Amino acid sequence: MVYIVGILALVFLVLTITVIVRMQKVLKGVKSSETGEGLPQGNRWNGAMFILFLVFALVASTWSFLVAEKDFLPEASSIHGRRTDDLFWFSMGILTIACIVVNFLLFFFSWKYQYKKGNKATFYPENHKLELIWTVIPAVVMATLVFTGWRAWSDITSDAPKDSEVVEIVGKQFGWIVRYPGVNDKKLGNYNYKLIDAQNELGIDLSDEFSFDDFTNPSEMHIPVNKPVLLKIRARDVLHSVFIPHLRVKMDAVPGMPTRFWFVADKTTNEMRAELGNPDFDYEIACTEICGQGHFGMRMRLVIEDEVSYRKWCAEQKTFLQTYPDYLAKVPANLKAKALQYMPTQTTESTETTPADSTSVDAASGGAGTSASLR
Amino acid sequence: MSVVETGIGTTVHAEEHEHHEEQNFWRKYIFSEDHKVIAKQYLITGIMWSVIGIAMSVVFRIQLGFPNANLSWLKPVLGQWINDTGQLDPNFYLALVTMHGTIMVFFVLTAGLSGTFSNFLIPLQIGARDMASGFLNMLSYWFFFTASVIMFSSLFLQTGPAAGGWVIYPPLSALPQAHIGSQMGMTLWLVSMTLFIVSQLLGGINYITTVINLRTRGMAFNRLPLTIWAFFITAILGLISFPVLLSAALLLIFDRHFGTSFYLSEIYINGEALPNVGGSPILFQHLFWFLGHPEVYIVLLPALGITSEIIATNSRKPIFGYRAMIASLIGIAFLSFIVWAHHMFVTGMNPFLGSVFMFLTLIIAVPSAVKAFNYTTTLWRGNLVFTPAMLFSIGLVSLFVTGGLTGIILGNSALDIQLHDTYFVVAHFHIVMGAASAFGLFAGVYHWFPKMFGRMMNNTLGQIHFWLTFTGIYLVFFPMHYIGIAGFPRRYYQFTTYNFSSSFTDLNAFISVAAILSFLAQFIFLWNFFYSIFKGKKSPQNPWRSNTLEWTAPINPGHGNWVGEIPPVYRWPYDYSKPGAPEDFIPQNVPYSQTPESNLPHENEEIAMEKVIEAQNFNDQFKEAH
Structure with a gap:
């Protein structure tokens, strides 16, 4: 590649010198023959500029691509991501050829067929065969691209496998909150936006028993490697968009309309750190739908780890109810016992704390009726 | 020979035949019903807007290229939006991005381009005295002017202008508590755009009616210059799609002010759960892009029409594949209505719908490719004259190809997942829609300046302007693809929050420098334009030796355009370098009976x-000027 750039640069240099020499001649010519009627003003140097521009563009784009390449995202760390990456570079290859050919012809013709006194243009209004050919060729190429793209798209957007690890991610101004279905029932509980308050940021509905072991995290998302992960995506206030650049994942978060995206990540954070030789590397989640002042700062760390450490991490997380025991008051009476089952990790050492807590809930949230009947 | 016989000599008599009742200053230059004056009004307003719009981009390019720069020197202009440490306010950054988009797309490239040249060229090229309704035409401009005043005044609000991106997606734009830009700024944006749409509709109806009804004798549709075809199709596009934007805007106004829930559902914001349920933000996106996508072509098609005309004239060759050019225009126009959801692949809409829209989108590449090839073939074995207009037209084709090709990537829904809302998109549409259309605007101004003002613009300055702009555009937007491939999202105030976007600081600085230099290069044009209006060399009757009808009108056409009878038309507008003809052009109003030496067999029958x-x-x- 470097040699190509070198050769192109050399050609560029030679042409530049030729053009400068030529231009000087032309300029002299202009001075000497004021009556150079016929030749339109500045036609010669503009013609030469096209060739100059062409070579300059070739050199500059090749060189800049080689320089910029190192800063592109590394190879995708998801299965579908590598597929779309391949598709992208394949399409890009075809398009680059088309781009170079058409631009070359355009500039070359501009230079070659510039005005010459006494010349007459060729009267050539149409050629149906030619037109047919260059209607069909793009059509065929397009068909190929559409077909490959469509195959990839249908696979990516197909239904998630049944055994997918489900994680909910919710966008708000300005950050993400993730919710996990918990280690016991492995099901996300219901939610309702009207239940949102300062603590219950996701509007978790505690009258649904599946929500008892749900846990949330406002700063980190953990997912297991080599296992399908289904993101259930929603937004609390305005549009957001979940973007995980290294996994080639993007899906809008829409208030009132849950969306989803599933994928298989196949490189752990540690593997990626080793691969890149960068011990500080982290997967990141960003927002790509303008959402207000803090749009550019909705970073969330994503940790991809092997399944064992992932399970371990999940088990260590405090459930929402454990973090905010006050919310026990919102649990309907008939489910209270079940809800309390999820509380014990708070240790048996203080069997008294639980009722103590729930009394404080009574006082605080006025849910007295339900808890009293429980006792 | 043709020169003498085509009514060109009439300029001498022009003065005598002028109307007797002189209109007063107000009727002649301000509330004018003359299409030529209205065109100039659109042009000047468009130029003023473009200076504002591009200047805004320079400010946010400084922010992106040099995030630590001290911008205190901008305080006299931007005031409170520069904080005490000399940093640009992040809210105002979003406002700048939004207003840059709105201004450039609607006020410059829609009103400034289509408004100027449809108004100016339709009557002159089809051989009409004026637009079908001069009054509606005047009204159209003044609606646009009012919209401009309102949009301009929103820049001075305490809370700033609209800031939700030019696409103003709700709920961000619908909820004043979501962003300060969604307060009064958004209200004014909506009012201004509503008036703007009215203006476009009034203009569009007029263009369509004029082209259909007021063509001169013999000006059949298959003898229309491609400019007129492009303006005609553009007007139809606008007439069908703008009302949908109007409805989207009205529903948004209802949501903002009257408590409806068209776009709002299940929202908790600022510690409060809103009562709205059942609406859909996606509905707005469908409505918006139903206009938004045709809008791309409303901006681009006139530029392509202008280019077709200029390339043919200055290649001294007929445009290659006249019918294919029309067919591809119609094809693109039709397809532009059924591809809108390719802007929405990752909004969570049904993936099947995504497949359909991907397929339809990629079909557009076919008529676009035909156009690009036809332009290139027109240059082949031509006798090219590099007037500034010709240079900008060739530049347009180059940009159209380069920028259009990346559209094939973005139209592919599988690839769009990663590239959606990154700088790849920004690079793509700035080249293919922004720069290409702007080149069409420049080309048109350079080419028809002599007809507009009776004087010539400086040729060399125009050529220098072209090379600086052309190089500048590529230097700005070509490297931007790299940033997009690296995944940098759009509309980010700064990139330092993330590790994945911490690279390319040099490249961003480079782009900013290139953008500023390109902006400065435009002052060459501004100087050339305004100086030449007053001091330019006097224009000859037909400076580019062109075939179309406008060059048969007096150099400074008066009210009614032609003195005496409007010339009839006998042939298509592209008889350049016809074998056997003594000159390398035969204007449309020269009958075949006068050119037996160059007639083709079927033309003798005509x-x-x-x-x-x-x-x-x-x-x-056709007889008398009214």
Whole structure:
């Protein structure tokens, strides 16, 4: 590649010198023959500029691509991501050829067929065969691209496998909150936006028993490697968009309309750190739908780890109810016992704390009726 | 020979035949119903807007290229939006991005381009005295002017102008508590755009009616210059799609002010759960892009029409594949209505719908490719004259190809997942829609300046302006693809929050420098334009030796355009370098009976039709200036 750039640069240099020499001649010519009627003003140097521009563009784009390449995202760390990456570079290859050919012809013709006194243009209004050919060729190429793209798209957007690890991610101004279905029932509980308050940021509905072991995290998302992960995506206030650049994942978060995206990540954070030789590397989640002042700062760390450490991490997380025991008051009476089952990790050492807590809930949230009947 | 016989000599008599009742200053230059004056009003307003719009981009380019720069020197202009440490306010950054988009897309490239050249060229090229309704035409401009005043005044609000991106997606734009830009700024944006749409509709109806009804004798549709075809199709696009934007805007106004829930559902914001349920933000996106996508072509098609005309004239060759050019225009226009959801692949809409829209989107590449190839073939074995207009037209084709090709990537829904809302998109549409259309605007101004003002612009300055702009555009937007491939999202105030976007600081600085230099290069044009209006060399009758009808009108056409009868038309507008003809052009109003030496066999048969053409005189419109 470097040699190509070198050769192109050399050609560029030679042409530049030729053009400068030529231009000087032309300029002299202009001075000497004021009556150079016929030749339109500045036609010669503009013609030469096209060739100059062409070579300059070739050199500059090749060189800049080689320089910029190192800063592109590394190879995708998801299965579908590598597929779309391949598709992208394949399409890009075809398009680059088309781009170079058409631009070359355009500039070359501009230079070659510039005005010459006494010349007459060729009267050539149409050629149906030619037109047919260059209607069909793009059509065929397009068909190929559409077909490959469509195959990839249908696979990516197909239904998630049944055994997918489900994680909910919710966008708000300005950050993400993730919710996990918990280690016991492995099901996300219901939610309702009207239940949102300062603590219950996701509007978790505690009258649904599946929500008892749900846990949330406002700063980190953990997912297991080599296992399908289904993101259930929603937004609390305005549009957001979940973007995980290294996994080639993007899906809008829409208030009132849950969306989803599933994928298989196949490189752990540690593997990626080793691969890149960068011990500080982290997967990141960003927002790509303008959402207000803090749009550019909705970073969330994503940790991809092997399944064992992932399970371990999940088990260590405090459930929402454990973090905010006050919310026990919102649990309907008939489910209270079940809800309390999820509380014990708070240790048996203080069997008294639980009722103590729930009394404080009574006082605080006025849910007295339900808890009293429980006792 | 043709030169003498085509009514060109009439300039001498122009003065005598002028109307007797002189209009007063207000009627002549301000509330004018003359299409030429209205066109100039659109042009000047558009130029003023473009200076504002591009200047805004320079400010946010400084922010992106040099995030630590001290911008205190901008305080006299931007005031409170520069904080005490000399940093640009992040809210105002979003406002700048939004207003840059709105201004450039609607006020410059829609009103400034289509408004100027549709108004100016339609009557002159089809041979009409004026637009079908001069009054509606005047009204159209003044609606645009009012919209401009309102949009401009929103820049001075305490809370700033609208800031939700030019696409103003709700709920961000619908909820004043979501962002300060969604307060009064958004209200004014909506009011301004509503008036703007009214202006576009009034203009569009007029263009369509004029092209259909007021063509001169013999100006059949298959003899229309491609400029007119492009303006005609553009007007139809606008007429169908703008009302949908109007409805989207009205529903948004209802949501903002009257408590409806068209776009709002299940929202908790600022510690409060809103009562709205059942609406859909996606609905707005569908409505918006139903206009938004045709809008791309509303901006681009006139530029392509202008280019077709200029390339043919200055190649001294007929445009290659005249019918294919029209067919591809119609094809693109039709397809532009059924591809809108390719802007929405990752909004969570049904993936099947995504497949359909991907397929339809990629079909557009076919007519676009035909156009690009036809332009290139027109240059082949031509005798090219590099007027500034010609240079900008060739530049347009180059940009159209380069920028259009990346559209094939973005139209592919599987690839769009990663690239959606990154700088790849920004690079793509700035080249293919922004720069290409702007090149069409420049080309048109350079080419028809002599007809507009009776004077010539400086040729060398124009050529220098072209090379600086052309290089500048590529230097700005080509490297931007790299940033997009690296995944940098759009509309980010700064990139330092993330590790994945911490690279390319040099490249961003480079782009900013290139953008500023390109902006400065435009002052060459501004100087050339305004200086030449007053001091330019006097224009000859037909400076580019062109075939179309406008060059048969007096150099400074008066009210009614032609003195005496409007010339009839006998042939298509692209008889350049016809074998056998003594000159390398034969204007449209030269009958075949006068050019036996160059007639093709089937054209000899048309000689019989000449009497029929001349006999037409509907409503006496061709005889007298009214």
